[in-house]
């Protein structure tokens with residue numbers, strides 16, 4: 001056999017360097033004798049059509065791709081469970097909310113606008129979609145990491161997404177909203193202004209999925225067995241606290257590691273540090289809804305937590321990575337209309353529109369109405385009905401009866417209107433409705449600026465600055481000056497200071513008049529601390545990574561003490577060295593490096609330590625990547641631990657005369673604990689250096 005591996009014969013295993021392996025077969029189960037060479041007429045001759053193995057292999061390869069999701073194409077998922085603490089037992093009959101009930105779950109996080117292969121740190125909303133395989137059927141909570149949305153009516157969704165994605169003639173820019181079409185549409189859509197504040201905040205550049213909140217966005221209903229309804233808004237609260245990167249970091253992470261978020265989730269789960277969120281709920285009744293001041297069917301509005309506290313109803317833990325990305329993460333089909341008895345919809349028009357779109361999109365993506373037969377989508381409770389046939393049908397009715405009612409003897413499934421033991425049919429909440437058919441937006445949906453202002457004024461100064469910077473950056477990429485000005489006209493209805501900062505940042509020749517508003521901006525809404533990331537930062541440094549820039553001769557004691565202190569905190573130390581092979585410490589012990597310096601810039605870490613030896617620092621200071629490592633960490637306001645030997649590198653990096661309280665010496669063992677304690681704040685926001 002020319003140029004190939006040894007291949008076994010008929011159904012036997014055979015010996016290779018890896019041990020006994022099964023023989024390779026075709027899809028028909030025929031053992032393949034040669035998988036290296038096509039069948040030819042002579043060694044140099046033309047290929048023969050008869051080569052069924054080659055044709056089958058290429059045919060299958062040619063069909064490997066399915067359409068990527070029209071939105072949220074890039075995503076990453078993991079398995080886990082939801083454990084209820086029983087809080088919702090009194091307001092919902094759903095089994096998933098029974099005290100102590102543990103329900104298997106699958107969660108997929110995503111960006112919205114980019115294609116499947118785009119980078120993780122795009123400035124974008126993150127999807128947070130959870131599928132609960134409950135005893136009573138699948139419940140999907142398909143949310144985002146932002147509690148409001150761009151539009152109030154689903155008929156605008158195609159326009160919104162067309163405007164956000166790459167422009168149709170040139171097919172760029174991808175995975176970013178910094179272009180004319182997006183801001184043209186947005187500036188003509190005042191209802192998006194609350195969302196604009198959220199997307200221009202650091203919420204859209206999360207540190208990773210583990211550090212972001214999630215929201216069901218819409219108002220839903222919970223319903224008891226007796227038919228009593230309570231409105232609910234769902235929240236996910238990350239156990240590790242909130243954290244985002246800064247924009248300049250995001251730009252650089254995208255180059256250094258476009259898979260930063262998926263790698264983070266995968267490695268956290270592999271290392272046993274299982275990401276966890278609490279399920280929070282805001283529960284309210286018609287009376288609260290009537291008095292609240294905004295229409296709670298309007299998905300561009302929130303209920304501030306200060307007005308209606310979030311109560312915790314259970315926890316979600318992700319503890320298992322997928323076995324196969326395509327089979328699970330790509331084929332998972334979330335549908336907002338997947339609800340179970342005890343959970344119901346509200347009349348939020350956007351939600352009602354979504355209930356059509358998700359089912360429809362799965363047919364397009366997965367190619368068959370039988371997508372529910374795929375293991376990742378299949379309920380883990382009995383499924384019995386007479387739906388049959390179709391492409392790839394795996395679950396087919398047996399026997400003669402495929403309709404109901406029928407009079408054949410034997411147990412064929414029938415609907416179940418009343419309760420029977422634990423089962424009961426799904427009943428929609430019988431909300432009385434009397435109305436005229438209209439195409440009309442409710443007048444109660446027309447305040448577009450008040451909550452946008454409330455979000456903005458709730459931020460810390462640094463976060464306000466980031467919003468102004470983000471708007472300035474995005475609008476600077478917009479070629480048409482009139483679109484830039486139109487956005488500033490909206491900002492004038494939100495906050496004068498913000499509008500001024502953006503107008504100045506853009507150097508608008510003429511500052512426009514405020515955009516005419518359907519309703520004046522309310523000034524009476526109190527700032528809500530819960531809307532700020534910085535005010536809700538983590539309590540510990542757990543789950544974070546410290547990058548240690550080291551050379552040969554690194555102080556063995558300091559390195560060991562630092563590693564111990566970080567481990568005690570639940571954080572990790574990663575060594576970055578001039579060569580990936582590693583370094584020899586002051587005691588002569590070898591340490592493998594996790595990253596070569598050029599491949600491990602400081603943007604990949606939450607804090608850094610600079611620990612060159614006296615002998616090694618001069619060579620290190622000559623490397624541009626080492627200087628960037630330090631300069632970026634400083635500009636991104638990270639905590640920097642350092643040995644006294646680091647000074648020549650600090651000088652070359654241009655930071656030697658600016659060692660502020662965010663720099664912590666690491667020469668003695670006891671200083672390691674102090675460094676880790678400081679890192680709990682994650683960023684040294686007091687640093688004066690302008691963010692590069």
Ligand code: HDD
Pocket residue numbers: 069070071072075108109110126127128129142143144148149153154155157216217218299332333334350353354357358359361362
């Ligand atoms: Fe959507 C996917 C979240 C409005 C139509 N959406 C999708 C995903 C998330 C969201 C997280 C990815 C699910 C996954 O990981 O597979 N979408 C939202 C949120 C919205 C929202 C929080 C507003 C509150 N979406 C929305 C509207 C429509 C859609 C108004 C259409 C009328 N969304 C879709 C879709 C997608 C989708 C076209 C594409 C892929 C998919 O469904 O499975 O049906």
